[in-house]
Amino acid sequence: xxxDLVAALDVGGTKIAAGLVDxxxxxxxxxxxxxxxxxxxxxxxxxxxxxxxxxxxxPLWTRVSxxxxxxxxxxxxxxxxxxxxxxxxxxAFPLVERVRLTTGxxxxxxxxxxAAMAAAEHWQGAARGCRDALCMxxxxxxxxxxxxxxRLHPGPTxxxxxxxxxxxxxxxxxxxxxxxxxxERIASGPNIARRALANGWRPGPGGDTSxxxxxxxxxxxxxxxxxxxxxxARALAAGIAATAGLVEIETAVxxxxxxxxxxxxxxxxxxxxxEYATLSFVRGLTVVPALMGTDxxxxxxxxxxxxxxxxxxxxxxxxxx
Amino acid sequence: xxxDLVAALDVGGTKIAAGLVDxxxxxxxxxxxxxxxxxxxxxxxxxxxxxxxxxxxxPLWTRVSxxxxxxxxxxxxxxxxxxxxxxxxxxAFPLVERVRLTTGxxxxxxxxxxAAMAAAEHWQGAARGCRDALCMxxxxxxxxxxxxxxRLHPGPTxxxxxxxxxxxxxxxxxxxxxxxxxxERIASGPNIARRALANGWRPGPGGDTSxxxxxxxxxxxxxxxxxxxxxxARALAAGIAATAGLVEIETAVxxxxxxxxxxxxxxxxxxxxxEYATLSFVRGLTVVPALMGTDxxxxxxxxxxxxxxxxxxxxxxxxxx
Numbered sequence: 001x002x003x004d005l006v007a008a009l010d011v012g013g014t015k016i017a018a019g020l021v022d023x024x025x026x027x028x029x030x031x032x033x034x035x036x037x038x039x040x041x042x043x044x045x046x047x048x049x050x051x052x053x054x055x056x057x058x059p060l061w062t063r064v065s066x067x068x069x070x071x072x073x074x075x076x077x078x079x080x081x082x083x084x085x086x087x088x089x090x091x092a093f094p095l096v097e098r099v100r101l102t103t104g105x106x107x108x109x110x111x112x113x114x115a116a117m118a119a120a121e122h123w124q125g126a127a128r129g130c131r132d133a134l135c136m137x138x139x140x141x142x143x144x145x146x147x148x149x150x151r152l153h154p155g156p157t158x159x160x161x162x163x164x165x166x167x168x169x170x171x172x173x174x175x176x177x178x179x180x181x182x183x184e185r186i187a188s189g190p191n192i193a194r195r196a197l198a199n200g201w202r203p204g205p206g207g208d209t210s211x212x213x214x215x216x217x218x219x220x221x222x223x224x225x226x227x228x229x230x231x232x233a234r235a236l237a238a239g240i241a242a243t244a245g246l247v248e249i250e251t252a253v254x255x256x257x258x259x260x261x262x263x264x265x266x267x268x269x270x271x272x273x274x275e276y277a278t279l280s281f282v283r284g285l286t287v288v289p290a291l292m293g294t295d296x297x298x299x300x301x302x303x304x305x306x307x308x309x310x311x312x313x314x315x316x317x318x319x320x321x
Numbered sequence: 322x323x324x325d326l327v328a329a330l331d332v333g334g335t336k337i338a339a340g341l342v343d344x345x346x347x348x349x350x351x352x353x354x355x356x357x358x359x360x361x362x363x364x365x366x367x368x369x370x371x372x373x374x375x376x377x378x379x380p381l382w383t384r385v386s387x388x389x390x391x392x393x394x395x396x397x398x399x400x401x402x403x404x405x406x407x408x409x410x411x412x413a414f415p416l417v418e419r420v421r422l423t424t425g426x427x428x429x430x431x432x433x434x435x436a437a438m439a440a441a442e443h444w445q446g447a448a449r450g451c452r453d454a455l456c457m458x459x460x461x462x463x464x465x466x467x468x469x470x471x472r473l474h475p476g477p478t479x480x481x482x483x484x485x486x487x488x489x490x491x492x493x494x495x496x497x498x499x500x501x502x503x504x505e506r507i508a509s510g511p512n513i514a515r516r517a518l519a520n521g522w523r524p525g526p527g528g529d530t531s532x533x534x535x536x537x538x539x540x541x542x543x544x545x546x547x548x549x550x551x552x553x554a555r556a557l558a559a560g561i562a563a564t565a566g567l568v569e570i571e572t573a574v575x576x577x578x579x580x581x582x583x584x585x586x587x588x589x590x591x592x593x594x595x596e597y598a599t600l601s602f603v604r605g606l607t608v609v610p611a612l613m614g615t616d617x618x619x620x621x622x623x624x625x626x627x628x629x630x631x632x633x634x635x636x637x638x639x640x641x642x
Contacts, residue, residue, distance in 0.1 A: 074601045083601065132477065146567065148469070155569030156453065157602040166563035167597050170489045170502075170555055178599035179562070181491075234491055241500070242487035242563055246467065248476030276488050278499035280395045280404065281478040 003065035006305045007055055007103065010297030011048065011071040011095070012113065013037050013086030018051040020060050021302035025124040027295065029058050041089040045098055052102045067099060067108040068305030070116030070297050073143075077110045077158030109305040111145075113137075114161050115154040116300030117255065117292070118145025122152065123303045125291035126253040134243045135290065136163055138236065138265075139256035142184040145300075148247060152304065164188075168238035186235035189258045192228050199224035215261035229261065230268045237272035244282035255290025262289075324386035327626045328376055328424065331618030332369065332392040332416070333434065334358050334407030339372040341381050342623035346445040348616065350379050362410040366419055373423045388420060388429040389626030391437030391618050394464075398431045398479030430626040432466075434458075435482050436475040437621030438576065438613070439466025443473065444624045446612035447574040455564045456611065457484055459557065459586075460577035463505040466621075469568060473625065485509075489559035507556035510579045513549050520545035536582035550582065551589045558593035565603035576611025583610075 005028065010017040017032040031054040033047045055061060072084035080096030096108050111119070118127070118135035127133040127147055136144035142164030146153045153160050164184035165177045172181025185191060189211030196214045201224035203209050217225035240252045259265060270287055277285050292299060326349065331338040338353040352375040354368045376382060393405035401417030417429050432440070439448070439456035448454040448468055457465035463485030467474045474481050485505035486498045493502025506512060510532030517535045522545035524530045538546035561573045580586060591608055598606050613620060 076602070148474070153469070153568070155602075157569060159600070159602045160567065160569045162566040162600065162602075165600055166566045167559045168488060168491045170559045170597075179597050238488045238491045243567055245483040245487050246481065246564055246567060247474070248478060248481045276491075276500050279480070279483065279486055281397070281476075281480045281483075 002063060005060060005063040005065065006302040007052070007064045007067045007106070008298045008302040008305070009048065009052065009067065009069045009099065010113070010116070010301055011035070011069065011082070011084070012297065013072055013084060016047050016051055017298055018055055019298045019302075020055060020058065020064065021299060023306065025299050025302070027298060028060060029055060030298070031055065035087065037087045039089060041093055044087060044089055045093075048095075048099065049102055052099065056102065064106065066305040067103050067106050068301035068303070069095065069099065069108065069110045070113050070301035070304070071095065071110065073112040073114070073159055073162075075110060075112045075158045077112075077154060078156055080108075080110060082110070107305070111152075111154045111158040111301070111304045112143075113297060114143035115145035115152060115158055116304065117143070117290075117296045118147055118161060118253075118300065119152045119303035120292045120296040120300035121253045121255070121290055122147045124299055125296070126288050127251060130251050132247065132249045133251045133253060134161065134163065134240060134249050135253040135255070136161075137256035137290075138187060138189070138232075138254060138258040140189055142188050146243075146247065146249075154304070163239045163243060166239055166242060168235050168242070183235050183239040187232035187258070192232050192258065195231060196225045196228035199227060201225045201228070211258050212260065215264045218261070218264045226264075229264050230272075232258070233265060233268035234272045236269055238276045240273060240285070240287065241276035241282060244277055244285050245279060248281060250285065252285065252287045253290050254287060255292070255296065259289055323384060326381060326384040326386065327623040328373070328385045328388045328427070329619045329623040329626070330369065330373065330388065330390045330420065331434070331437070331622055332356070332390065332403070332405070333618065334393055334405060337368050337372055338619055339376055340619045340623075341376060341379065341385065342620060344627065346620050346623070348619060349381055350376060351619070352376065356408065358408045360410060362414055365408055365410055366414075369416075369420065370423055373420065377423065385427065387626040388424050388427050389622035389624070390416065390420065390429065390431045391434050391622035391625070392416065392431065394433040394435070394480055394483075396431060396433045396479045398433075398475060399477055401429075401431060403431070428626070432473075432475045432479045432622070432625045433464075434618060435464035436466035436473060436479055437625065438464070438611075438617045439468055439482060439621065440473045440624035441613045441617040441621035442574045442576070442611055443468045445620055446617070447609050448572060451572050453568065453570045454572045454574060455482065455484065455561060455570050456574040456576070457482075458577035458611075459508060459510070459575060459579040461510055463509050467564075467568065467570075475625070484560045484564060487560055487563060489556050489563070504556050504560040508553035508579070513553050513579065516552060517546045517549035520548060522546045522549070532579050533581065536585045539582070539585045547585075550585050551593075553579070554586060554589035555593045557590055559597045561594060561606070561608065562597035562603060565598055565606050566600060569602060571606065573606065573608045574611050575608060576613070576617065580610055
């Protein structure tokens with residue numbers, strides 16, 4: 001039973017979670033704290049050190065062989081630094097080096113949260129057994145990660161799969177990232193709600209203007225709500241089709257709060273995909289809901305720190321048939 | 322000197338070329354025929370068999386260790402078949418099996434022409450030494466291929482890097498592929514000329530309406546010609562930025578006839594790229610002209626058939642830093 005656990009750290013703009021994950025993907029110990037996202041760099045780091053300290057206090061800690069970190073991005077895996085958009089106190093913050101102060105000599109792997117979600121879905125979720133897949137989160141933002149040749153492709157800096165900020169509408173609205181017509185600018189939850197409101201949808205008496213409320217209205221037939229989800233679906237379809245044309249994927253896994261809309265999103269998404277994924281080698285592409293839920297961050301961070309699994313020999317990893 | 326050559330075959334809609342290529346990328350023997358593109362499947366195959374027969378007739382043939390095929394797409398490398406858009410007689414044509422009738426027991430590798438161009442630029446041209454790159458041809462169509470982790474990423478079917486048919490304008494004009502707002506629909510040579518003409522550009526007395534003529538007019542300051550290249554540049558920039566966000570590339574290599582426009586294309590392309598490639602990990606992306614010219618098809622087909630080169634150990638190929 002020695003060295004069969006990985007310490008996983010999931011750093012987001014809202015919460016910092018940590019856990020001990022075994023080689024079957026089971027989480028044995030789980031701790032979390034709110035992210036003090038508006039505080040200075042050291043206050044945020046104190047929260048990370050605190051959750052890691054709780055893990056170290058467990059008798060299971062002696063079985064830990066590696067540390068995996070998934071962080072809100074952008075990250076720079078080669079430098080070991082993170083600059084989460086929603087944690088302004090951290091800019092090129094040396095998270096790997098600082099985590100090592102707590103975890104000692106253990107190897108540490110850092111990836112972006114999109115890559116972590118993809119690693120989790122590939123290991124334990126909807127992309128299990130897939131050779132080539134895009135896994136994405138559609139929520140307050142839109143993120144993602146790529147499985148290529150049977151394994152995670154984090155890219156040199158850990159940010160690959162960043163589908164939220166590819167432009168599918170080159171003359172479209174300016175995005176906070178500086179680009180135009182990004183997938184996120186059209187398909188994120190807040191943009192779905194914004195567009196529905198602008199086109200005449202009115203929230204219920206509770207005043208709930210979330211994407212979930214728009215989804216409920218769409219299910220009830222509200223035309224502005226339906227149209228807003230259809231527009232989001234077109235943007236997602238164009239982005240997924242682009243990914244398929246560029247790297248050849250067999251499956252797109254879609255998770256996050258907006259995916260919780262179910263058929264309101266997936267029916268127009270699959271319809272739009274037939275319009276944009278037209279070439280012979282991408283026509284078989286399937287779109288499926290994610291399975292890992294909120295555990296994806298921890299499980300994916302753990303996956304990144306585990307050694308290559310037996311079903312991933314080098315020949316597959318190298319992309320050879 | 323034994324077994325140091327590869328037989329390379331480059332099948333396009335206009336010509337079929339073949340050559341013997343050494344392990345340094347030098348072409349020792351080169352033969353070509355026009356593609357009888359409007360003829361039936363067997364007539365096209367006869368032309369392939371003829372060029373291969375010329376290679377076999379050479380005393381150098383005894384040194385050949387493998388056969389590499391780059392073909393106009395779509396191809397299906399896993400099935401060994403090709404369905405070139407501009408050769409209607411070939412649909413799921415078993416090119417690999419048919420080539421083997423001439424080349425015997427030698428191993429045969431098939432990739433798409435975009436992947437072949439990328440392999441050539443990575444081996445001998447503008448992407449030499451790059452770990453992650455997109456190489457593209459902007460000509461009558463727009464094609465491309467990807468280098469990921471220091472080696473060619475053809476994808477399971479050999480079509481990866483298909484940047485010409487990703488949508489950068491989801492409400493845009495219908496493309497012959499069935500999609501909308503594809504990069505090719507905006508940035509190919511014929512579309513550059515079409516848009517310039519529609520906006521008031523008038524060709525010279527010779528009536529030349531090629532993209533090269535539009536480029537000459539743009540250099541002379543014709544506003545419709547300048548604007549048409551700028552529009553093409555924006556579409557290419559959005560596509561290149563999307564590729565960078567999805568797979569992390571450090572360089573985009575642009576070749577083909579339209580790239581011959583030089584600054585008329587590259588200046589607005591680099592400017593537009595700053596608008597679309599905004600995230601920290603893609604901002605350093607460079608765009609450079611291709612170097613391999615018309616040899617790219619043969620050299621790239623040869624590269625696909627060569628064993629992995631020493632500078633490409635498995636750890637790099639697997640995408641690990």
